[in-house]
Amino acid sequence: MGILEGLHNLNLSPPVALALFPVALTGLIITYYVSLAFYNIWFHPLRHYPGPVLNAATRLTWSFQVISGRSQFTLSKLHDKYGEVVRIGPNELSYTTSKVWKDIYQSRPGKPQFQKDPLHYQKHDKTPSLHVSSDADHTRMRRMIAHAFSDKALREQEPIMKQYSDTLIRRLHEVTASGEAINIKQWYQWTLFDLFGDLCFNQPFGCLEAGKSHPWIDIIGESIQAFYYLGLARRIPGLQSLMMKMIPKKKTEQAAWHSAFSKSLADKRMAMKTDRPDFMSFILKHNETEKALTVPEIRSNVNVLIPGGSETTSTFLTGTTWTLLQNPEKYKLLVDEIRSTFKDSDDIKISNTAGMDYLNAVINEGLRFYPPVPSNMPRVVPDEGAIVAGKFLPGGISVCVAPYPMARSFRNYKNPDSFVPERWLKDPDYADDDLSASQPFSFGPRNCIGKK
Known part of the structure; x- marks a missing residue:
């Protein structure tokens, strides 16, 4: 029996019935959630x-x-x-x-x-990516994208990485010359964002040289926060659509700009004719098979690689730097190993750091102590x-x-x-x-x- 029919059977006047309707509806909702809580606590399979x-x-x-x-x-x-x-x-x-x-x-x-x-992870659109996809799609895409992360690719990409690490050190010397403190998290973030922009699109964002964020960094940061609110909304029937309608126009415009901007960068890079060993060159080189990535899938996956690589790595570097400074005896041991192994910074290569025991121990302990993705x-x-x-x-x-x-x-x-x-x-x-x-x-x- 519906609420209105029940009120009608009480022979109430229409004004009184209408006035009581929201009260009755609220009572039913409260009763439902109280009963659900009672079930969850005492009868749910996880009750023990x-x-x-x-x-x-x-x-x-x-x-x-x-x-x-x-x-x-x-x-x-x-x-x-x-x-x-x-x-x-x-x-x-x-x-x-x-x-x-x-x-x-x-x-x-x-x-x-x-x-x-699915209540935690959600695709931005219907296009699969490494972030959210079926097992079959994930296996297919990962096999193609893995070429960009192979040992061969890493060796060829090393000069690009060194370029940005050298630029970071130069800029840190410049901005600290006056003796003022800096926000090292920002500088790590700008370095990694420039690097991954270069590796994904053959186009850095100029953050390091300018000493300021690119608008895309700010939008990505805000989207991470919004992700948790939408995760809450997805668990309450009807709330997600309501929240989407309540999003300020500015945020909607930012989301549209984000999609259009990243799409244009990906399309521009795919149209380039270059042998430069960035991520896209390895993906496109091995993409001429029946299991190839579609153009929308390439766009979707580079959108995953940008925040997935830059945000997490900068978080790890920030946490490990802070922790080393809090533990000067560990910091000294690390410095001593590095300076006794290399005569000059130009001697540092990825291949000859593998045998540096204390450096690798610091990295492993930094990842444990300050995991870049701490959430469930x-x-x-x-x-x-x-x-x-x-x-x-x-x-x-x-x-x-x-x-x-x-x-x-x-x-x-x-x-x-x-x-x-x-x-x-x-x-x-x-x-x-x-x-x-x-x-x-x-x-x-x-x-x-x-x-x-």
């Missing part, structure tokens, strides 16, 4: 998993924790309190045990894979269900590894909140560390294509 009651009752709790910008610190405390698995939402589990990397993210021959949670990477358990961390989970459950809580867990590392490169050098004091818990590039067939 530990975690805060409010998180079990409604997904809104975790959504607001994410929007706060401090969700990973909150989650780290929850894992410290509740253990290696925490129920962070009615239908979601977070893990900090290393074996779960394989359970969730590794290939499962003959079995369906754990797919990316949720996957959905296949319909048939699966074993995760030794327990069966029914299909449809969202599961994830949280890189930051994983890396800062006392169950995985001794002194997890201390920067200790020596743990990667087989220091006996850290022999019990579970180094495999740190997977900053993710794990399995959908891990970061830039991992080397």
Whole structure:
């Protein structure tokens, strides 16, 4: 029986019935959500998993924790309190045990894979990319794009990378000559954005020389924040369409400019005739097969590579630089190794840094201590269900590894909140560390294509 029909049967006058309608509707909505919370807490298949009651009752709790910008610190405390698995939402589990990397993210021959949670990941349009795509599309695209990240490509791209690292050092000398402090995060970000613009489009954005951001950097940064709000909206029926209508005109125009700008850069680069060893040259060179990337797919994937490479790498460099400065004894050890290995900066090559033990230990510890992508990477358990961390989970459950809580867990590392490169050098004091818990590039067939 509908609400209006029910009010009519009470023989109320039309004005009174209309006045009571919103009250009745509100009551029904409240009753629905209270009943749903009651079910989530007491009858849901995940009811026996530990975690805060409010998180079990409604997904809104975790959504607001994410929007706060401090969700990973909150989650780290929850894992410290509740253990290696925490129920962070009615239908979601977070893990900090290393074996779960394989359970969730590794290939499962003959079995369906754990797919990316569609409530967390969303394509900008219908074009697949490495970020969001089917298993078949992802395998096909990755095989083509991997040529741009091969050892051969890396060797040929090294002069381009050195050009930007040299420019960064020169500009840092210039802007610090007066003795004033600088924001190193900005300079790292500008360097990587220029570099990836050059590698993707054969066109740097001039940030390093100008000493200021390109508009695209700001739009990308704002879009990351908007991503979390839209993630919340997708979980509430009708709210996403309402939020899209409420977006200021300026933001809509920025999004349109972003799409048009990136498309024009990609099209311009694809039309070039050049042997320059950038990403696009390797992609186009190996793209003449039946499994080739379409033009829209190339555009979509370079849009992934720009923020995926520049934002994450600059974040890692910023965090590691800050941490080294907080640990001067570690900084000195690193400087001593570099200066005893090379007589001049021109001697530094990618190939002859592989054997630098302390440098590589600092990199690994920096990636553990300050993971560039600290947030959850949720996957959905296949319909048939699966074993995760030794327990069966029914299909449809969202599961994830949280890189930051994983890396800062006392169950995985001794002194997890201390920067200790020596743990990667087989220091006996850290022999019990579970180094495999740190997977900053993710794990399995959908891990970061830039991992080397």
